[in-house]
Every structure is written in C-alpha cells, then in structure tokens.
Amino acid sequence: MSSKKTILYQGKAKKIIKGPDRHTLIQFFKDDATAFNKKKHKLFKGKGVLNNLISAFIMTYLKSKKVPSHFVKRINDREQLIRKCEIIPIEFVTRNVVAGSIAKKLGLKEGTKLKKPLLEYYYKEDKLDDPMISRDHVVAFGWATASEIKKIDKMSLEINRYLKMLFIKKGIVLIDFKIEFGRLASNPKKIVLADEISPDSCRLWDKKSNQKLDKDVFRRNLGSLMKAYEEVASRLGIMH
Ligand SMILES: Nc1ncnc2c1ncn2[C@@H]1O[C@H](COP(=O)(O)OP(=O)(O)OP(=O)(O)O)[C@@H](O)[C@H]1O
Ligand SMILES: [Mg+2]
Known part of the structure; x- marks a missing residue:
C-alpha cells in the first residue's frame, strides 16, 4: 500500500x-x-x-x-x-487563560484567567504570519458566511467546555487551543471540526505546578518535548 x-x-x-x-x-x-x-x-x-x-x-x-x-x-x-x-482558511483560537501572543500583544501577564472564554480568528496565510482578523473580516472577505461563523463559534465554545472537563480530570488546565473547521466534501452545508487537536495545537499546563505540557516546551526550550507529550498521553490513559 x-x-x-x-x-x-x-x-x-x-x-x-x-x-x-x-x-x-x-x-x-x-x-x-x-x-x-x-x-x-x-x-x-x-x-x-x-x-x-x-x-x-x-x-x-x-x-x-x-x-x-x-x-x-x-x-x-x-x-x-x-x-x-474544504478547509475554511481561518485558525479558530479559543482562550481561557492569557498566554502566548495575546500576552505579548496586550502586555498582559501569562496565567491571567479570562472572565469568559475568548474566541479569536487568524487568517491562515504563512506569508503574512497568520494575521489576527475580526469576525467581520471573515464574512466580508467571504472566507465563511455569517451563519457558518455562528455555528463555528458555538462549536468552539462547546469543544472548549468538553476539553476543559476532560483535561481537568487529569490534572491539566486547558489554557487555549487552535482548531480548524471545514465543509464536508460529501455535503458542503455541513461544517465539521477538522485537522488535529494535540499538544501541538493546545496549551496545557499541569494544574499543580503550571508546568507546560505542550509545544511551548519546544518554542521556549523548556526541556524534553517528548516527555511532555508522553505525560499528556499517559494522563489521558492512551499510552500503549
Ligand atoms: N478533513 C480535511 N480535509 C482537507 N484538508 C484537511 C482536513 N483536515 C486538515 N486538513 C488540512 O491538512 C493540512 C494538514 O497539514 P499541516 O497541519 O501540517 O499543515 P500546515 O503546514 O500547518 O499548513 P496549513 O497552514 O495549511 O495548516 C492542513 O493544511 C489542514 O488545513
Ligand atoms: Mg496545520
């Protein structure tokens, strides 16, 4: 094969x-x-x-x-x-706690809890460094319709709720995550979650120590990336 x-x-x-x-x-x-x-x-x-x-x-x-x-x-x-x-060319980011680019952009301290989950949109274009855009940009440029974005926002918040629950039971705080959505080739009216959800695309902090268990270990040279990812897999009970 x-x-x-x-x-x-x-x-x-x-x-x-x-x-x-x-x-x-x-x-x-x-x-x-x-x-x-x-x-x-x-x-x-x-x-x-x-x-x-x-x-x-x-x-x-x-x-x-x-x-x-x-x-x-x-x-x-x-x-x-x-x-x-058909992938919608937007990175949909949901944040629960301030970290990464938002901390830098707004001069906020990493680890600050948000009053409510924050939804952000980034245009997927490496040449432009994936610029942050607003909901209006998404619709005005035709990347998704208003009704699609409404569905996606709702799904993102649901996914956030479920993932937060899943991880907190394992002693991990879901700080933020990036997801992608697409229209099914077999039924373009149907919007589904696509791509991946992994420590490459989430920020995951140990609840007790705040130790980072995600790609920031690589971005910031904080130690062994593989050990961090293995820790996530093992806490989720899926290490073979
Ligand atoms: N169900 C799907 N159907 C079609 N394409 C998909 C689907 N799920 C994910 N993809 C796309 O497949 C690619 C996965 O590869 P990868 O995530 O390594 O790409 P990337 O280098 O991050 O580039 P990109 O900026 O396009 O995400 C992405 O372009 C993603 O948008
Ligand atoms: Mg990708």
Whole structure:
C-alpha cells in the first residue's frame, strides 16, 4: 500500500494522502515541530505517533459528545482516515487563560484567567504570519458566511467546555487551543471540526505546578518535548 500513496499536501506537521474514495483522505502525522512560522524547526522521533494517538482519542471523545468532526478512524501508528473537507482558511483560537501572543500583544501577564472564554480568528496565510482578523473580516472577505461563523463559534465554545472537563480530570488546565473547521466534501452545508487537536495545537499546563505540557516546551526550550507529550498521553490513559 505504501508504495502507491499519493501525497496531496505536504504540511509542516502532517501530510495529506489520497484516500480510498473521493470523500476521504488519509492524514499522516510527521515528527516535525515548527514554530515562529518555520523559523524554528526540529524533528522529535515519535512525536507524530503520539499526536496521532492523542488527536484520535480527543476526536473520539468529542464524537461521544455529539461534536461532528472529520475523524473516521486511526489506521495505524501514523495515519488516520478522515473525511475530506474544504478547509475554511481561518485558525479558530479559543482562550481561557492569557498566554502566548495575546500576552505579548496586550502586555498582559501569562496565567491571567479570562472572565469568559475568548474566541479569536487568524487568517491562515504563512506569508503574512497568520494575521489576527475580526469576525467581520471573515464574512466580508467571504472566507465563511455569517451563519457558518455562528455555528463555528458555538462549536468552539462547546469543544472548549468538553476539553476543559476532560483535561481537568487529569490534572491539566486547558489554557487555549487552535482548531480548524471545514465543509464536508460529501455535503458542503455541513461544517465539521477538522485537522488535529494535540499538544501541538493546545496549551496545557499541569494544574499543580503550571508546568507546560505542550509545544511551548519546544518554542521556549523548556526541556524534553517528548516527555511532555508522553505525560499528556499517559494522563489521558492512551499510552500503549
Ligand atoms: N478533513 C480535511 N480535509 C482537507 N484538508 C484537511 C482536513 N483536515 C486538515 N486538513 C488540512 O491538512 C493540512 C494538514 O497539514 P499541516 O497541519 O501540517 O499543515 P500546515 O503546514 O500547518 O499548513 P496549513 O497552514 O495549511 O495548516 C492542513 O493544511 C489542514 O488545513
Ligand atoms: Mg496545520
């Protein structure tokens, strides 16, 4: 099978491979970690395997909560079968606690709790460093309709609620996360959660120590990234 694989897209952390039929794709998780728009890049042996496991686990958990996603099943260590989408070119960020770019931009202290979850939109365009945009930009430029954005906001807040619950039971605080949504190729009216949810795309802090268990370990050289990701997998009970 591997000799016949058609790579449709080489991303920074994943590849998209032609699926078994026209409405599906295979998402392959690589070991690459990148930060600061590829200015920093490193391989972590086994990271793709962990992210595949963690993302599959989270998508399955969200499915049990009736959150529709592109996820069909995990095929092997590195690959998932997913439903093909037309990806909306926006990174949807939900924040519970101040960290990362928002701390820098607004001069706020990392770790400050927000009064309510904050939804942000970033235009997915590496050449422009994924600029922050408003809800109005999304609609005015036709990246999504007002009704799609309304659905997505609602889904993002639901996902936030479920993920916060999932992680806090494991002693982990969900600080923020970035997700993507798409229109199903088989039914473009249907908006689903796509891409991945993993320590690459979430900020996860140990509840007791505030120790970072996510990609900030790599961004900020805070120690072993693999140990952090293994800790997340092990707390979720999915280490093999
Ligand atoms: N269900 C899906 N159907 C089609 N494309 C998808 C689906 N889920 C995720 N993708 C896309 O597949 C790619 C996954 O690769 P990766 O995340 O490594 O890309 P990337 O380098 O981050 O680039 P991008 O800026 O496009 O996200 C992304 O472009 C993502 O938007
Ligand atoms: Mg990506």
